[in-house]
Amino acid sequence: MGDSRMKVLMTTDTVGGVWTYSVELCRALIEHGVEVHLAAMGAWPSKAQQEEASRLPNVILYKSDYKLEWMQDPWEDVEKAHKWITSIYQTIHPDLVHFNNYAHIENFWSCPVVTVFHSCVQTWWQAVKGTEAPASWSRYTGIVKDSLNASDVVVSPTESLLKNAIRIHDISSHTEVIHNGRDINFSEDREKENIILCMGRIWDEAKNLKALSGIAKNLPWPVYIAGSNVNPGTGEKVEIENVHFLGELSSEEAKNLMERAAIFASPTKYEPFGLAILEAAKAGCALALSNIDTLIELWGTTAAFFNPENPEETEKKILELIEDEEHRNRMVQKSREKSKDYNLEKMGAEYASLYKRLIVSRKTDLNRLSPSL
Known part of the structure; x- marks a missing residue:
């Protein structure tokens, strides 16, 4: 050439x-x-x-x-x-x-x-x-x-x-x-807030974000969901109860929210890679993820894994991160270090x-x- x-x-x-x-x-x-x-x-x-x-x-x-x-x-x-x-x-x-x-x-x-x-x-x-x-x-x-x-x-x-x-x-x-x-430069000094953040297309059944509706009312921290709720293929709108729906965010708004959130949760049934998860790890969020093959392959021991089909287990794993700050901080350090590989x-x-x-x-x-x- x-x-x-x-x-x-x-x-x-x-x-x-x-x-x-x-x-x-x-x-x-x-x-x-x-x-x-x-x-x-x-x-x-x-x-x-x-x-x-x-x-x-x-x-x-x-x-x-x-x-x-x-x-x-x-x-x-x-x-x-x-x-x-x-x-x-x-x-x-x-x-x-x-x-x-x-x-x-x-x-x-x-x-x-x-x-x-x-x-x-x-x-x-x-x-x-x-x-x-x-x-x-x-x-x-x-x-x-x-x-x-x-x-x-x-x-x-x-x-x-x-x-x-x-x-x-x-x-x-x-x-x-x-x-x-x-590669995004997140602030490591910003104080985390008691927020559980989820991101994804709400209309996509694979993201399984409706699973959070059933457990959100039992969690001491509020659950925020960012993403489109309108299916571009059909024009249909999807609504979820018991969560704070933020709609689609700009890249700067999403970055700001990840810096604030203490936990990032993904109850997905299907995730080829998960760029939002990677961003959350870089932002210092503790990861609570579905125990599907791709996410286990990528994140290993650096995330709290749960069965996305089991609401009780999902709730338990998220509560463990909420209630044990020391454990949560250890997971943050591990996932942030792992994120450097990607x-x-x-x-x-x-x-x-x-x-x-x-x-x-x-x-x-x-x-x-x-x-x-």
Whole structure:
């Protein structure tokens, strides 16, 4: 590649944690000389999102409101988005394409393709419902499988999620685990308040935030929930009793709240990684988490784990953190130290290394086929 910058076409969505992941990865890739053409779908990027992207010197943002493949009746939009992404590809001629969703790979593309398996309906359904997704999702499932197997490499943020993806989608592509990273400067001197904080899409059944409604009235500390309560796929609104609902917060508001909260609770039934949990650990919150494989893999002995299907156990674990300040402070120190493993420098270096290996390998293969090139 000489002295030229590496050019990557990357997709993202604007309605969940993939946006935060994408922006943070773009930030981490600055020092590696990577220029990112970021194609956003799902909903038109908010003013805050557009400003966030504009502050990154290595990012060119392409905006759309095309539905994602998991949304209700998406297929007309998916086809339009496919043509849109292909036109961007043909205009910029990237060195590599990095997908954070599915359905848009073309076999005539000459550059390597990385697809990150953040989540899918089938892994969600099996974790939350305990069974396979119904037949109405068969078209979606087929597209996910085809996209993963058409990729040069499939990346996952955790080993546990990757194992499920391989099992469900019979992935034959090369796979790698690259942990997500997040770097935020939280104050370590700010006095904590007797607050239990939860963050997530309330409409997402997997987040299981309704489980807090039943136990919140038995806890001596108030429970605050931040996040959207309107399903973007259906427009339906979800309400929860016995908690203080804060709605969607700006990044600065969320940062302020995490600095204040003594405990961060996540009763989720399905969590591929959990950027909010990582932020809470960095902010010095004691973690009370579901005992699901991905979170145990990431946080080990640094969190208080409970069965998200068992309200009594959930309440007991949170009460232990509330009532024993010494224990709570020990857990804070352990999780804050563990959070240092999931940083931007490491994530950026691992992705940049992967990109370079794939690009060099593709050029080597082309030279082998056509020595005169």
